[in-house]
Amino acid sequence: MGDGTSLGRVRGLGSAKQGTDHWWHQRVTAGSNLALMLWFVTSLALLPGYDFATLGMWLASPWAAVPMVLLVLSVFSHFRLGLQVVIEDYQHDSTRVVLLVLLDYFTLAAIVLAIFSILRVAFTATTGAPA
């Protein structure tokens, strides 16, 4: 292939210099997911009960609320990357664009609602241990 014009080179080679970002971020969040989700599942299994008071007191503690916010950020960005690949593999034409936009809206709405709810428990709990 000759040097061609700038546009021709872009069309031919196509690199936007971010080719590995998606792949790498999927792995980085996989690592943090592993730690945070194991913490979450273990914490749930160790709880004395699953009534409102027990769960509220657990989530009101900074030792649960902070990892829970981190978990939401890590897991939700991981699934956004994963679902993006699934959509790109199976959907074509304009459906793909629509679904990718909806995926971004869904992810952001879920992140904001989840974090708001965690903080609401953490900042309004009256049953929590004194600071």
Added chain:
Amino acid sequence: MANPRNRARPLSPHVFHYKWGPHMLVSIVHRATGSGMATVGTILLVWWLAALGGGEASYAAFRAWFATDKGLNPLGWIVGVGLTLAFFQHLASGVRHLFLDEGALFELKRNKWTAQLTMVFSVLVTAAFWFVIWSKTHG
């Protein structure tokens, strides 16, 4: 955007022409469990957190969908066991993927038995998790 196929070029064999093996099962199950957790799991997690944030009445309304006074109802068991099994399978399969990224585990036998190992792991750990939960409410 859809590329019309150049009929002068050969097609690679479709997936159903290959002999089915555990590595193929684990691969597609990784995608299925990930997609399932990303949709159903996300909605349930956010619903659970929002219900907890909403107070005692809103949490009771959430809980009534999945449990009675005596413990989980059938929907609760299906969703609970389904999501935890999906999670542990995706976890084990994901860790295996990290080894594959390093170029390891491509030898035929190791590739096969580590694929089987992810399934054994997810079933055993899911059973252990629910035994802990169950014995707490019935023990």
